[in-house]
Amino acid sequence: MAIDMRQFHQTFFEESLEGLAGMETELLHLEKAANDSGQENVQADPEILNTIFRGAHSIKGGSSTFGFNEVAAFAHVLESRLDALREGKILPNRQVIGLLLLAVDCLRNLILSAKTGQAVDKPSIEAVYTHLERLENENAESTVINNSSTVVAPPKSSSWRIVFQPQRRLFHTGNDPARVLRELAALGSLKVQLNAADLPAWEQMNPEECYLAWDLELTGNVTRDMIQEVFEWVINDSRLEITPNLPHAARVETIAAKEAAIVDAHNGSIRVSIPKVDALINMVGELVITQSMLSQLAAQFTLENLPKLFIGLAQLERNTRELQESVMRIRMLPLSFAFNRFPRMVRDMSEKLGKQVELYISGEQTELDKTVIERINDPLVHLVRNCLDHGIESPAERIAAGKSAVGKIELKAYQKGGNVVIEIRDDGHGLQHERIFAKAVERGLINPEAKLSPEEIAEIIFLPGFSTAETVSDISGRGVGMDIVRNNIRGLGGNVEIASHSGTGICFTVRLPLTLAILDGLSVLIGSHTYILPLVSIVESVRVRPELISRPAGGGELFSLRKEYLPFIRLHKLFGIEPRSPDLNQGLLVVVEADGKKAGLYVDDLLGQQQVVIKSLETHYRKVDGISAATILGDGTVAMILDVAGLIRMAHTGGVRFIMEDRHHMPVTVNAASAPNLN
Amino acid sequence: MATILTVDDTASMRQMISFTLNSVGHEVIQASDGKEALDILQQKKVDLVIADVNMPNMDGITLVKSLRALVEYKFTPILMLTTESQDTKRQQGKTAGATGWIVKPFNPEQLLNVVKKVLG
């Protein structure tokens, strides 16, 4: 039997890491319960204890099955301590929970090491292991499962007498004496003598019960253990006597059955819940029905059938759309995958910083594309760290400011239109505008004469090279700052904004597209080419009146829209395309917004709204300024998808900078060294 | 060949069991806990159930008890997956009506042997 166990490793790693995340969450719940009650002898919720136990138990079972012996050994000791916890032999106080959290970390490292082949920090894992063992000394059991060798005694020829009298209810456990006899016969030569002494009279007999007994004689290369193994499942329900006919000696041999744990190269995979797959299968079923209906219609088509054809086509369109949505849904995971690590992180860090912080999470069931979830993790960690480090004050400062000593960080996710919004909010002191301004001047990021609105000051924190931490802490790090966070989020087609209220905290709002693969777009005509504008960035479209366009010295054009001045971007000019008509009245201005900045994009015409599948230009070409990706239109031709944020940035760096909506302020002058790199 | 239901809350175990049993031609249905298993079994008759003990929603022992209460499953073989440290669980399973058990860790070959044993 050659089954390659490696094919199951990926699933094992994934579910084990998930299981550990679950254990961590429950341990934190336990800790919170212990803290809240303020008592030493807290009666923990048995369901929580069970869940934690199950996590370690599953990892132990899987790791030993798949041959990860180090993981199995560690999981074994952790499981036994969790079992003791479950049975009340160990009490869940803060130290115990702290140790168990460390144990979860160790187990995670061991699993990651098994997965990637990277070495683990052996001494620290051994230290935790030892602590775990000591946790319950009186009940110390030193059984460490050893999967690497199996001791078997090869049998010698011998003869056995066996008396087997099963209990009456044997059948009720799904067992069958015939099976036992069959197995014994497989071991050697078997003489069977039926003993039907207990068989009752026909009318008293219950066919569901077993009345028979057997006297057996087995000869062959058989040991007692082998016989006992055959009876293993029925031994407690039977009278069983095994006596040797001849004595025998056993030779002991060790067979190494160690299989090298070869780690799979990392393959991204998704585990899909059964309802999602069922929905998919249903939809394909419907599609097949529609298809056969249409081909039947086509086979004998007459003009009277035209309405039927339209109905069929409409159905096909619906089926296709639903199928598309279901397929997309397969890639969607709940945000809890990203949120799960925060309780632990906030706990550890607030301890380190000497702050008291409670984390509130909501909307973690909101689903997002798997790729987005994976890539939003680091930016979110950074934003939460920022709140912990810079936002929340020390307990003393908070009390002095008339607030509760315990700070609050809120992580909230919800869906809004085609976006998922994640808010990270704290109740700290908010942005300190003077300090930020001073620091930005000191860093040469802004002109000391500049007069900035609070919003503009808030924007400074997203400039490259800006960091207000007085001392470089290991929490927020050195300068790996908000600019990187914003860039990473933009790279996912999203954006991050900050709102601050002095004294009452700040709120980061992260907007992300639901999926990276599909986009709701508006097709527009530029010259003879179709371009796609993401619907989310469109504010409105207006007719262009040439008299509303002004050309300030220094280049660029501004369009006046209800007392607002927007950069007027002629896409023809930008892309080197001949417009359909030189007359501005013939075209349209699409007002777009990205990163809180508006601009007007001048196009020849609007063609209509449509969903497009995003195709990367970078797979075979490269990144193009002002273009985010490409797509394939219904006629098979390729259309470019416009990068609205990029176009607005291009307009802003194209000679003149504008301050949106308020012209009284001086422009923010960003010096060349810190100007955002547009490539 | 036989139809077998495997009940386990860990997907890797389910996959391993299914793959192994499929490889010799058995049809395998998967359930991730006792509750799901019970739902499936009331709609479809299987020849053998292989169930883990520790599972959320409904554990293996309760599953065995519930199945033995159903006429269709009075005599169907049910195997429990246990670890060597679970003597009491094994006994509870037995009392509840389990046919036998497979001790984790096991390899595909051991699994096939046990299944062959039970199915005859």
Added chain:
Amino acid sequence: MHTAPVLHHRTLSSHEEQFLTFRLDGQEYGIAILKVQEIKGWDKITPIPNSPAYMRGVLNLRGVIVPIIDLRLRFGLSEAKRDAFTVIIVVNIGGRLAGIVVDSVSDVINVTAEQHCAAPEYEGQQNREFISGLAQIDDKLLILLDIDRLVYPETLDEVEAAAPIAAMQ
């Protein structure tokens, strides 16, 4: 996978190499057949803004977006009228696809080591790095191109920076 039409099919000796030859402004060029994925007729190409002129745009090749390079413009030759012979040779360079527009494809030929001749130094040559060699086939000169360097210069940024190559005659 589509492969180029193999016109002469016979076993190759160890120092023979097969080339797809094509015509560009009256001159014959050859590219290693192993790099060629398929040949397709002219199709509607969508221009890419902010790209060099020889980058014609992109094409939908069964759902894959493939950049198309006009070899005439790449070599600084005059633009030719598209006709029935204009074709796009789709090359596969380490998994990345690109199409090159040429006047017409001619043949698949075997070039032996003896037929190879070193490229001579000549006046005004700027971009010898795109030429992997010259071959003499039936009294005609065949210019063998290093398609990797032509389509993907060292770094991607150079695609933009790369000036058209001077005429090579």
